[in-house]
Amino acid sequence: MMTAFFALIRKDILIFLNDRKAVIMTIGVPIIIASFFGYIFDSTEHSDQQSRIPVLLVDEDASAVSRAIAAKLGKEKALDMRPETLANAREAVRKGKAAAALCIPRGFGALAARALFRNEDKPEIAVYQDPTRGAETGMVKGIVTGAVMEAVSQAAMTDAGSVEQALRDAESGRDMPSDVRGPLVELLKGVRKLNAIAAARPGQPAAGGFSVPFTMRDEMVTARNGAVYNSYAHSFAGMAVQFLLFFGIDTGIAMLYMRQRGLWSRLRAAPLGRGTLLASRAASAALISFVILCVMFGFARLVFHVKIENVEGFLVVSAAFSLLTATFGLLIAAVGNTPEASRGIAILAALLAVMLGGAWVPTFIFPRAVQQVTQFIPTRWAVDGLDGVIWRGYGLGAALTPAAGLTLCAALFGLLAVWRFRWNAE
Amino acid sequence: MLEASHLKKSFGELKAVEDVSISAGPGEIVGLLGPNGAGKTTTVSMIAGLTVPDAGEVLVNGAPPRKQQIGLAPQDLALYEELPARENLRLFGALYGLGGRALDEAVKGALELVGLAGRAGGRVSHYSGGMKRRLNLAAALLHDPQVLLLDEPTVGVDPQSRNAIFENLLALKARGKSLIYTTHYMEEAERLCDRLTIVDQGKVMASGAPDELYRLLPAANLVSIDLETPERPLDLGELSGKEGVRTAERVNGVLKVGVTDLARDVPGVLGWLTAHGHSCRHIASERASLESVFLMLTGRSLRDQ
Numbered sequence: 001m002m003t004a005f006f007a008l009i010r011k012d013i014l015i016f017l018n019d020r021k022a023v024i025m026t027i028g029v030p031i032i033i034a035s036f037f038g039y040i041f042d043s044t045e046h047s048d049q050q051s052r053i054p055v056l057l058v059d060e061d062a063s064a065v066s067r068a069i070a071a072k073l074g075k076e077k078a079l080d081m082r083p084e085t086l087a088n089a090r091e092a093v094r095k096g097k098a099a100a101a102l103c104i105p106r107g108f109g110a111l112a113a114r115a116l117f118r119n120e121d122k123p124e125i126a127v128y129q130d131p132t133r134g135a136e137t138g139m140v141k142g143i144v145t146g147a148v149m150e151a152v153s154q155a156a157m158t159d160a161g162s163v164e165q166a167l168r169d170a171e172s173g174r175d176m177p178s179d180v181r182g183p184l185v186e187l188l189k190g191v192r193k194l195n196a197i198a199a200a201r202p203g204q205p206a207a208g209g210f211s212v213p214f215t216m217r218d219e220m221v222t223a224r225n226g227a228v229y230n231s232y233a234h235s236f237a238g239m240a241v242q243f244l245l246f247f248g249i250d251t252g253i254a255m256l257y258m259r260q261r262g263l264w265s266r267l268r269a270a271p272l273g274r275g276t277l278l279a280s281r282a283a284s285a286a287l288i289s290f291v292i293l294c295v296m297f298g299f300a301r302l303v304f305h306v307k308i309e310n311v312e313g314f315l316v317v318s319a320a321f322s323l324l325t326a327t328f329g330l331l332i333a334a335v336g337n338t339p340e341a342s343r344g345i346a347i348l349a350a351l352l353a354v355m356l357g358g359a360w361v362p363t364f365i366f367p368r369a370v371q372q373v374t375q376f377i378p379t380r381w382a383v384d385g386l387d388g389v390i391w392r393g394y395g396l397g398a399a400l401t402p403a404a405g406l407t408l409c410a411a412l413f414g415l416l417a418v419w420r421f422r423w424n425a426e
Numbered sequence: 427m428l429e430a431s432h433l434k435k436s437f438g439e440l441k442a443v444e445d446v447s448i449s450a451g452p453g454e455i456v457g458l459l460g461p462n463g464a465g466k467t468t469t470v471s472m473i474a475g476l477t478v479p480d481a482g483e484v485l486v487n488g489a490p491p492r493k494q495q496i497g498l499a500p501q502d503l504a505l506y507e508e509l510p511a512r513e514n515l516r517l518f519g520a521l522y523g524l525g526g527r528a529l530d531e532a533v534k535g536a537l538e539l540v541g542l543a544g545r546a547g548g549r550v551s552h553y554s555g556g557m558k559r560r561l562n563l564a565a566a567l568l569h570d571p572q573v574l575l576l577d578e579p580t581v582g583v584d585p586q587s588r589n590a591i592f593e594n595l596l597a598l599k600a601r602g603k604s605l606i607y608t609t610h611y612m613e614e615a616e617r618l619c620d621r622l623t624i625v626d627q628g629k630v631m632a633s634g635a636p637d638e639l640y641r642l643l644p645a646a647n648l649v650s651i652d653l654e655t656p657e658r659p660l661d662l663g664e665l666s667g668k669e670g671v672r673t674a675e676r677v678n679g680v681l682k683v684g685v686t687d688l689a690r691d692v693p694g695v696l697g698w699l700t701a702h703g704h705s706c707r708h709i710a711s712e713r714a715s716l717e718s719v720f721l722m723l724t725g726r727s728l729r730d731q
């Protein structure tokens with residue numbers, strides 16, 4: 001029985017290797033697609049170019065304040081800011097060439113400096129936005145708020161003319177409750193004194209106005225300090241899962257086709273049990289899948305520097321998923337009727353599972369309800385498991401959970417297949 | 427010794443095999459003859475254990491057969507086209523538990539028997555049709571089965587390869603194997619088989635050695651006579667009443683007379699014609715064939731239906 005078992009596995013592998021097209025389809029194509037997805041989602045690759053938000057600035061004020069705002073926005077890493085006229089800016093946003101356009105109106109600098117101390121007569125910055133890019137516009141607004149606060153408060157407090165003007169306004173007391181006036185005058189006088197001291201000591205920063213009172217340090221949270229998340233890791237995991245499922249389908253469909261050929265009679269005439277036949281098919285398919293996974297991630301390692309943080313975990317998850325793929329094929333061979341119809345249904349099921357499993361786009365993008373549901377989909381265990389061992393820093397223990405889930409599922413498929421498989425005299 | 431008795435198999439309404447019995451002793455080639463759809467493959471499948479008969483039983487040496495005892499060369503080529511011939515044979519041998527040296531020798535022996543030893547490394551998809559047929563046969567021999575079931579092993583095979591296959595089968599017969607050979611080529615069956623079973627629409631029409639089957643025919647020879655004056659009337663009744671004449675009919679102006687013994691009976695027929703004022707333009711005789719046996723048994727010709 002073992003002789004037959006190993007001979008059948010050998011046969012399957014020889015046939016697979018013999019079919020150049022199959023080899024390319026199952027190894028080359030996923031590598032190409034995964035490379036493409038990885039490139040698209042790669043945040044390190046083009047964070048300096050494509051992923052900056054294009055913003056247009058219309059400066060109708062042309063004051064010291066508006067120029068300071070423009071300068072600050074120009075230095076923002078997240079923005080790709082260019083000056084533009086109002087008409088052109090609106091047009092560009094409408095055509096989707098910019099996420100938003102900001103218009104600083106005439107007199108903004110002076111009005112804003114005054115409004116800093118009074119909750120009224122606030123000037124407006126118009127934000128013309130692309131309705132499809134709400135999230136980006138929100139981000140732009142946040143950045144602009146910071147820049148405006150810095151520029152305006154700086155101008156209001158360090159520019160002698162502005163301080164004197166504000167002081168005169170406060171003392172004259174127009175439109176201001178009397179209990180506010182006293183403290184405000186005191187404050188402005190204090191500012192004037194600070195500025196005078198700063199002027200006497202060149203090289204020291206002046207009172208300076210407000211600045212954002214903190215800075216942010218970005219660090220990607222990955223397996224260990226300094227281990228870099230690599231979008232190729234996820235895309236390779238996703239595409240490997242998808243194409244290995246396709247490979248599993250192909251093995252199942254091939255068995256359905258074989259049923260229609262004389263070979264089936266030959267196999268059934270031999271003293272060969274269905275257990276041996278199915279086990280050998282599962283073993284060969286799992287072996288081939290496992291090798292494909294290793295080849296794919298070997299490629300990702302060499303070309304895209306995807307480093308697998310937990311190699312044992314990777315091997316365990318890969319082996320479990322390979323088994324799942326193989327038994328998925330058996331199940332198709334067992335319950336399928338005609339090869340053509342079965343292929344259609346199987347591919348549909350696989351694509352759904354792959355999509356919901358997060359192989360195309362990560363599951364965290366899904367709505368919460370969908371995320372909940374996808375927790376029960378084995379492809380998600382596979383994708384998350386691979387992500388986990390590659391860069392999320394799963395230890396072997398954490399890797400065993402998805403691996404056990406996948407193996408259980410594979411066992412279920414295998415049992416169903418053995419149960420439903422039509423083999424003995426028909 | 428293979429004995430299959432009273433096999434029956436229906437597929438839904440269709441009675442594919444109604445009551446077929448067939449047996450083959452050691453060193454015997456038994457032909458299973460019949461037109462397309464007669465139930466030959468279904469019968470062979472039941473013997474091979476691929477199809478469960480609705481009724482009847484199959485015995486090899488008096489007991490239900492073990493798969494090891496039977497070698498099947500299916501009607502549809504049963505080969506992995508993607509693999510070299512040798513890999514095919516190694517796999518099929520391994521399915522019967524052969525390994526190591528035993529497998530090497532079985533593969534070598536089978537390849538030599540079918541004359542493919544020189545091409546064993548080539549992919550089957552690059553083989554000619556006749557070579558595939560021969561390999562298909564070789565694959566059934568690896569485990570040295572007692573009973574060989576050959577389902578149309580010569581379909582699409584050129585005469586040369588066919589002769590090669592026949593030689594192989596005779597060699598197996600000489601080694602004491604029991605062979606069942608299905609075909610719808612009567613001349614093959616006549617040449618090769620010790621005994622024949624003729625089936626049609628799932629039923630056995632006749633069974634026996636070729637000579638026994640010929641004896642079923644009213645006449646062993648058919649004499650065709652072209653008359654000089656075909657339009658002149660002829661008393662066929664009187665002619666058929668003559669000693670030695672079994673049948674007499676006119677087909678398209680040609681007189682066809684069935685006789686048992688040419689030397690003894692033909693002079694009488696010619697004398698009778700002369701006596702009635704007929705002269706012969708041309709005379710030909712043909713030996714009765716299994717084809718005519720089949721025609722007589724079923725009223726239909728074996729081919730082209």
Ligand SMILES: Nc1ncnc2c1ncn2[C@@H]1O[C@H](COP(=O)(O)OP(=O)(O)OP(=O)(O)O)[C@@H](O)[C@H]1O
Pocket residue numbers: 437440441442460461462463464465466467468469501610
């Ligand atoms: N699996 C099946 N399901 C339904 N009908 C079948 C099946 N197998 C055979 N038949 C029918 O049974 C009849 C006998 O088929 P079988 O294959 O035994 O004929 P055969 O004598 O081998 O013919 P051929 O010379 O064409 O090979 C045919 O009418 C066929 O259509």
Ligand SMILES: [Mg+2]
Pocket residue numbers: 466467468501577
């Ligand atoms: Mg047939």
